[in-house]
Amino acid sequence: MxxxxxxxxxxxxxxxxxxxxxxxxxxxxxxxxxxxxxxxxxxxxxxxxxxxxxxxxxxxxxxxxxxxxxxxxxxxxxxxxxxxxxxxxxxxxxxxxxxxxxxxxxxxxxxxxxxxxxxxxxxxxxxxxxxxxxxxxxxxxxxxxxxxxxxxxxxxxxxxxxxxxxxxxxxxxxxxxxxxYVLNYAFTVFGLWYSGKLFKDNGWTAPTTWADFTALLDKMKAKGITPFGYAGANAPYYMYTLLLTSAAKIGGADILKNIDNLEDGAWTNDAVKQAATAWAEIGAKYSNKAFLGLKHTEVQLQQDQYKVGLYPSGSWLENEQAKDTPEGFDYQLMPVPSVTSADKLPVTALYAAAGEQYFVxxxxxxxxxxxxxxxxxxxxxxxxxxxxxxxxxxxxxxxxDGMEISAGLTSGNKALGAAGADTFSFRFDTWYKKLDDELRAATNELMYQGGTADKFVTRMQKAADAVKKDSSIQKFSR
The missing domain is CATH 3.40.190.10 (Periplasmic binding protein-like II)
Structure with a gap:
C-alpha cells in the first residue's frame, strides 16, 4: 500500500x-x-x-x-x-x-x-x-x-x-x-469581470474605492443594467470568494489563514464583518434576487447580453462563455475595490492561486x-x-511566455503582475466540505435573502466551531 x-x-x-x-x-x-x-x-x-x-x-x-x-x-x-x-x-x-x-x-x-x-x-x-x-x-x-x-x-x-x-x-x-495528495493545475486569478466594450461605450473606468464602486453601480442601474450578480443555485462559491477577498484586504491575508486553521473567532473578526456588511448592501441595492434560483451559465449569459455589469469569477470565465460571447465584448478583470481607506492590503491585491483539483x-x-x-x-x-x-x-x-493570448487572460495577467506579492488564497473549502456547504448557504442568505452581517459571521463561526470540535474530522493547518 x-x-x-x-x-x-x-x-x-x-x-x-x-x-x-x-x-x-x-x-x-x-x-x-x-x-x-x-x-x-x-x-x-x-x-x-x-x-x-x-x-x-x-x-x-x-x-x-x-x-x-x-x-x-x-x-x-x-x-x-x-x-x-x-x-x-x-x-x-x-x-x-x-x-x-x-x-x-x-x-x-x-x-x-x-x-x-x-x-x-x-x-x-x-x-x-x-x-x-x-x-x-x-x-x-x-x-x-x-x-x-x-x-x-x-x-x-x-x-x-x-x-x-x-x-x-x-x-x-x-x-x-x-x-x-492533490495537484491543483489551473492557475486562477479571481476578481470582478466586465465587458471592456460596455465600459468604453459609456466612458466608465474600473473603480478602486468603495465610493467609486457604488457610484459606478448607480450609473449602471440608471441605464437599466443589473449592476452586479452571481448565481445562487450553484455558484455561491464565486460570491463568497469575493467577500473573503474583501476581508483579506481589510484585515490582511492572515484573516484567511486563521479561517483555514479554525482559529477561535476567525469568522467574527471585524474584517470579515466589515466585508459582509459592504457586500450585503450591494446584494440589497444592486443585484437581482431572482438570481438566487439561476445557474452560473444563466447569469453569465445575461452579462454577455449586456444585461449584467459586473460578475465575480475566476479566469476560466472567458473560455466557459466563448460560444455565447458577442464579437468585441472584450472580457476584462478588475480587482475588488478597497472597502475602507485603511485596508491593510492595496487595491491591487488579488485572490490568485493554483486551483482545479486532480488526484490519483x-x-x-x-x-x-x-x-x-x-x-x-x-x-x-x-x-x-x-x-x-x-x-x-x-x-x-x-x-x-510570449504566447499571444485572449483579452481576458491578458487582463488577468496584467492584474497579477500589478499585485506582485500581494496575492492570497484559502484552503478550508477543500479541507472541510461541511464548512464550504454552510458558507454557500450563508452567502445566499446574506446577498439574496435579507441576511445581515451579524447573522452571517455568527452562523459561520458556529459552523467552524462545530467542525473544530468534531473528532471524526481530520484537521489540517497551514
Whole structure:
C-alpha cells in the first residue's frame, strides 16, 4: 500500500467519517476497512513498486500495456485538453496502454459510488458544484501520495524535475499535513469581470474605492443594467470568494489563514464583518434576487447580453462563455475595490492561486499510470495546449511566455503582475466540505435573502466551531 496519511482518529471514527461522505455503504465496510486499516497483510502495494521497467522516459515504472482510466469534470475548462493534448502525449510514450476517458458535470454523483464499490477511476478531476469531499478522501486513505510524481523528471523540460517546473506554492496548495495528495493545475486569478466594450461605450473606468464602486453601480442601474450578480443555485462559491477577498484586504491575508486553521473567532473578526456588511448592501441595492434560483451559465449569459455589469469569477470565465460571447465584448478583470481607506492590503491585491483539483486514486487499478498522466499534464507541451484551449494559465512556470493570448487572460495577467506579492488564497473549502456547504448557504442568505452581517459571521463561526470540535474530522493547518 502507498504511504498514506494516518489520521489521529480511531478506526470506528474513521469509518463513520467515511460513511458520512458516501465512501462506504454497509456492504462496503470490509473493502474500506482493508484500505485504511493499520498493519493489515492484504494491502495493495501496486503504487509502491513499479510494475514496468524504470527508465529515463518511464521514471515511474509504468507497465506499458496497463490500461488507464481517467475522468474529467466538464465545466468551464471543458475536456478537450485531456482528449486532444494529454491522452495523445501519454499514448506517445505508452502506445500499448488503452486510456479510457469519461467526463461528468457532477463528479460526486458519478465517481463517489465507484469509491464505495471499490473500483474508482485511476485519475480524477475533482471539481464543480458537486465535487467530492477531498479532505475525507485523503483521511480515508483513498488518495495517492504524489511525492514520486513531483520528484520525477519533467517530460520535456530538460534537466528539471516536475517540482522544479512549478510556480512556487503549487505543491503546498495540494498538501494535507505535510504530504502532497492533490495537484491543483489551473492557475486562477479571481476578481470582478466586465465587458471592456460596455465600459468604453459609456466612458466608465474600473473603480478602486468603495465610493467609486457604488457610484459606478448607480450609473449602471440608471441605464437599466443589473449592476452586479452571481448565481445562487450553484455558484455561491464565486460570491463568497469575493467577500473573503474583501476581508483579506481589510484585515490582511492572515484573516484567511486563521479561517483555514479554525482559529477561535476567525469568522467574527471585524474584517470579515466589515466585508459582509459592504457586500450585503450591494446584494440589497444592486443585484437581482431572482438570481438566487439561476445557474452560473444563466447569469453569465445575461452579462454577455449586456444585461449584467459586473460578475465575480475566476479566469476560466472567458473560455466557459466563448460560444455565447458577442464579437468585441472584450472580457476584462478588475480587482475588488478597497472597502475602507485603511485596508491593510492595496487595491491591487488579488485572490490568485493554483486551483482545479486532480488526484490519483490509491485504490485504482493503475495508480502509477494516474501519476504518469499528471506528469504529462505538467509538461510544457501539456501546459501550452491547456492554455490555448481554455484561455487559462497552468502552474507550469513560464510555459506560455510570449504566447499571444485572449483579452481576458491578458487582463488577468496584467492584474497579477500589478499585485506582485500581494496575492492570497484559502484552503478550508477543500479541507472541510461541511464548512464550504454552510458558507454557500450563508452567502445566499446574506446577498439574496435579507441576511445581515451579524447573522452571517455568527452562523459561520458556529459552523467552524462545530467542525473544530468534531473528532471524526481530520484537521489540517497551514
Amino acid at each position: 502507498t504511504d498514506i496519511l494516518k489520521p489521529e482518529v480511531d478506526r470506528r471514527t474513521l469509518l463513520r467519517r467515511a460513511a458520512a461522505v458516501g465512501l462506504l455503504a454497509t456492504p462496503a465496510v470490509t473493502m474500506l476497512s482493508a484500505c485504511v486499516g493499520g498493519g493489515s497483510d492484504d494491502k495493495d502495494d501496486s503504487a509502491d513498486k513499479p510494475a514496468g521497467t524504470v527508465s529515463a522516459t518511464n521514471p515511474l515504472g509504468i507497465k506499458e500495456d496497463e490500461p488507464l482510466e481517467i475522468i474529467i469534470f466538464n465545466g468551464g475548462l471543458g475536456t478537450k485538453y485531456a482528449t486532444d493534448v494529454d491522452i495523445p502525449s501519454y499514448n506517445k510514450l505508452f502506445p500499448k496502454s488503452k486510456v479510457t476517458f469519461n467526463q461528468a458535470e457532477e463528479i460526486s454523483t458519478v465517481v463517489q459510488p465507484r469509491f464505495t464499490a471499490g473500483n474508482p477511476p485511476d485519475m480524477i478531476n475533482n471539481s464543480g458544484s458537486k465535487l467530492m469531499d477531498q479532505g475525507a478522501l485523503v483521511q480515508a486513505g483513498q488518495v495517492q501520495d504524489l511525492t514520486e510524481l513531483f520528484a520525477a523528471p519533467s517530460v520535456d523540460i530538460a534537466g528539471k524535475t516536475v517540482k522544479d517546473t512549478l510556480i512556487p506554492g503549487t505543491i503546498e496548495q495540494g498538501t494535507f499535513n505535510g504530504k502532497p 486514486a490509491s485504490k485504482g487499478k493503475n495508480p502509477r499510470g494516474g501519476m504518469e498522466f499528471l506528469r504529462h499534464m505538467l509538461s510544457k507541451a501539456g501546459a501550452v495546449g491547456f492554455t490555448q484551449l481554455t484561455k487559462t494559465l497552468t502552474v507550469v512556470a513560464g510555459a506560455t
